[in-house]
Amino acid sequence: MKANFKNDYSVLCHPQILKALEKYSSEVNEVYGLDRHSKRAKRYIREIFGLPKAKVFFVNGGTMANMLFISYVLKPYEAIIACKSAHINVHESGAIEGSGHKIIVKEGFNGKLYPEDIKEVVDAHVDEHMVKPRLVYISNSTEIGSIYSAKELRDLYKFCKENDLYLYIDGARLGAALTSRNNDLKALELGEVCDAFSIGGAKNGLISGEALVIKDKELAKDFRFHIKNKGAMSSKGYFLGIQFAEIFKNTLYFDLARHSNEMAYKLYKGLEELNVDMLPFETNQIFVRVENRFVDKIVEDFGVEIWAKGEERTIVRFVTSFSTTIKDVDFALKFFKELN
Amino acid sequence: MKANFKNDYSVLCHPQILKALEKYSSEVNEVYGLDRHSKRAKRYIREIFGLPKAKVFFVNGGTMANMLFISYVLKPYEAIIACKSAHINVHESGAIEGSGHKIIVKEGFNGKLYPEDIKEVVDAHVDEHMVKPRLVYISNSTEIGSIYSAKELRDLYKFCKENDLYLYIDGARLGAALTSRNNDLKALELGEVCDAFSIGGAKNGLISGEALVIKDKELAKDFRFHIKNKGAMSSKGYFLGIQFAEIFKNTLYFDLARHSNEMAYKLYKGLEELNVDMLPFETNQIFVRVENRFVDKIVEDFGVEIWAKGEERTIVRFVTSFSTTIKDVDFALKFFKELN
């Protein structure tokens, strides 16, 4: 690999994370997430997102965060509505169904769901022979890098509330969404457009860790029991606490996400000038359509994933991260220039 | 209601069923399905379907039969492939997902799945981030009354075996399929085209009961434990045994199904002559498209279910059963004649 555009989690972490871990490495801590670092981190998060009463939990992975919240709030016969491209539908090996719940899939548009999608499901599910739709799952940024506008989110949440549906936002790449040039939603407003959301750490500079933020604390009453019951409670919860405190005690979380986005933006703009064929772009993922004969070389040099194969052309995904440098971007641009 | 075309399970049972129950009503029986009637019934079924080594189990409902087999043979991360219109996908309130498994949905055609549908799924599911497709679920007759040809079934099963997939046939209306005028599959051949199938009783003259036939007895080794674990073992298993013995000791099961089909055929042909708009027809369900202004009256007189509502026209479903009479058919034909 000559420049790393593989994904946003192939490098361990931002240097400050390791520094923080070192700093507290000989401290004696409370265990199972009751430590002072976790408490600090939760305080920061409540402030940044303007949710003084929210409950915050740290867990090890995104699939787990999704599954934990969904399986906590739903009864056995209740179902999720999600996009066809939703992470929970495609890339979680049936973890949601494994917890007992059906995902009702809608095509959506550009990786996003709209009130009319939800309405179709609600209208069709009329009696007890069908599951009862009860939670809408969206990702922001989405699996294909798009983001929701503030208005889209407000409309969606309004529709959900009118129809007794929870709205959950998978924020595995929330940082990328909130620091996108196209974004018009403030972090402080996030709580106004959903019932719960996750904040991805692993894809934004942490070693690991997802924060799960549940707005209404009543909704999260016994959530620690649930975490433990699903095998997801870290004995050394302070390992997650230290990391989240580090990244949210100031603006580091957003700085790293913005850096990723900016590197992607530069790459995108440069490729645009070279007339490279690309899908719409908004965050830190760029989907590039290239002739099949170039694919092997591109994969070799940039470690990128193949997204979709066609007869003549293939879509490859370039992902930037906290560790992407301008040198990486320039190298990629040079590569494509020479292709022409 | 002036003539009953509501569905095929709104009348308790065929008179011979009650007669048989009465006959054995003061007998002392072995319990939990180990009684002589259940043994008899299983023997008849093995003979009729030419499967001397198959294991046969009787349970109370179709959703349960489907869920029992599927949840027995699949590991947690393994998934089912089914048609969009599949009963397990639409009308079982998430029972399959409730047992932990994802249903991967394909559009299919005319309620049926084809090898190319399966191939698309198999090709797309390449690694452990996605579920592992392991079982193909089809219904025969399907939820919309269509049936598979012998060749379609053979092709499908061949493809399944080449791809390490189980093929399971939901036979809630198996009788209707096997006695359809279009059918070219012998009961004796059913075991050649699937790994397991159910035989619906409730929709063909029994009070209740589905037989689950598992071809390879190794595949059903501890199945009685599984039935009990899912809360589905009848203490008075002989109640099911007596019914299935009665219906399979001679040709009654097929006679009743054929009667349903013939009544439907007569109705269909009669309506065709009246130029009534209908969907393709093969078994005991007739889907009739009528102007919206007639719907209420039709529902009132025939108890039929509304299948799909349109702006101007509505599809209603006429279902015949063991209890449908030629008088019912004539009454319906007269009704439609007068509509014109």
Add this chain to the structure above:
Amino acid sequence: MKANFKNDYSVLCHPQILKALEKYSSEVNEVYGLDRHSKRAKRYIREIFGLPKAKVFFVNGGTMANMLFISYVLKPYEAIIACKSAHINVHESGAIEGSGHKIIVKEGFNGKLYPEDIKEVVDAHVDEHMVKPRLVYISNSTEIGSIYSAKELRDLYKFCKENDLYLYIDGARLGAALTSRNNDLKALELGEVCDAFSIGGAKNGLISGEALVIKDKELAKDFRFHIKNKGAMSSKGYFLGIQFAEIFKNTLYFDLARHSNEMAYKLYKGLEELNVDMLPFETNQIFVRVENRFVDKIVEDFGVEIWAKGEERTIVRFVTSFSTTIKDVDFALKFFKELN
């Protein structure tokens, strides 16, 4: 077998049940439990138990009824407290755990749980590393034929309510309990001592069927979805409705149970006079301790189950039912007389 003391479900049903089925056998019914017979039966039950607002559901088996209620009201990390001898703990093949919940087992006394048993569990379960006890399961009559006094039940329920625990009564043999000579609880009072209970049909003259009575209708809001989700919704719900209506439209349910108890009482008293060694007796089960050399013959003549084997003596269980006759009792007494 010369006289049947095998169990209370080896004979199909009381003649009136079959008669009622016949009476309605050509009627066209609403399906899935929405029929008029189910409605009638529910009305009778609400009246008899003095619970005008209760929700009543009919399902096919006792294990299912237990699992349905328990899995409906509990969150994944919540647990059940039950006696070691509890049916859900011993004889349901892990159905409750299969629905995801731990059963915390206490020894109990004479098949019964007491507030001090519950208190021990509550006191020990202090944090989220342990399950959260949330439901107390008892059977009345118990698995060994004993019954709770009204005071025992009131004390238990009071303790449960003070500790935020549901109390559920498995009434697979509720009739036997309420018609025991020792019983001092009125049917009308049952709702005062628990949150939900089942009423066993199969062990008291019905072909099959358990009624599940949930006192607070809010607690049962979407219960029909749950029934369907667990594969337990009967398409021909009216089959259960007709039976329950028949048995509760007058006093038949209690008459049959009383008959069973009285037959058992006569047998017990007769054996007592013969100085036969027996466990304490209250309902329709008699546990007789006999020398091992007599066991084979007793099993052969009476079809009884072996309850516990010892080096020298064995406990066998004689069960009476609606179909037990005084002739059966006399035959058994004669047998034991001749043993001496």
Add this chain to the structure above:
Amino acid sequence: MKANFKNDYSVLCHPQILKALEKYSSEVNEVYGLDRHSKRAKRYIREIFGLPKAKVFFVNGGTMANMLFISYVLKPYEAIIACKSAHINVHESGAIEGSGHKIIVKEGFNGKLYPEDIKEVVDAHVDEHMVKPRLVYISNSTEIGSIYSAKELRDLYKFCKENDLYLYIDGARLGAALTSRNNDLKALELGEVCDAFSIGGAKNGLISGEALVIKDKELAKDFRFHIKNKGAMSSKGYFLGIQFAEIFKNTLYFDLARHSNEMAYKLYKGLEELNVDMLPFETNQIFVRVENRFVDKIVEDFGVEIWAKGEERTIVRFVTSFSTTIKDVDFALKFFKELN
């Protein structure tokens, strides 16, 4: 706190772990556990335990490791046999039952199970109305710090194999067991006495991580699907890989465990001389019985957990770890000396 005997996971990690993480912190890695560090670590583990064909998986926590293996190998109606004190029975919030399986509890002795315990369960579980025992769970060292002798393990495994039972060893504190002064089992022999075992990292100097070792690779065929399905696959699997490689590339894992044990041994011996009342001792946990009036002070100074409260005396648990120093031990001894 004046000296830390709280538990063995209240300090982040051994310095070499952080050093290793730093060393590889800017490397681009394969993700989801397919990286070179994980491969290295697995190779070390296979060598150390003499299991060249074993499959090794790294996951984040002990409860997860236990649940993953158990839920992978068992069918829904199959059950686990475990000690009353077993971690899975007491301190995993019902995670095992949450995955659908019953734990059959035996009293055991000194935290350990013996063939006769298992035999009792096997003998009692005779038919499909009961769960089918299929896996024996033990911990080594146990939850109360005791260890199994090589002979005890061989006898247990032999019995398991004769009865078609899997034997799984929860090795959350495997290091402590294998380096106990009383231990006579070689690491190389571990594979001879069980089907699978875990190797706890978090309680022996790692930040987090448990290795799950499955002897027969056929038994682990699709295990990566299962890990993902349970939400337990780390995107940055190399974080676990780096740690396990570091600790197993030489003897560090055993050195740290031995250090813990030796610190505990010194403390134990010192307390013995002071005639302090203690439970039997073998690894890094010391259970001390003290008068109630001293408890608050002991908890304050040493952070220890209260294990059992009595009317007059209380058992507190002193745990040593990689970070315990001889100064800590001396401080504790001085404290107890002054108590006298």
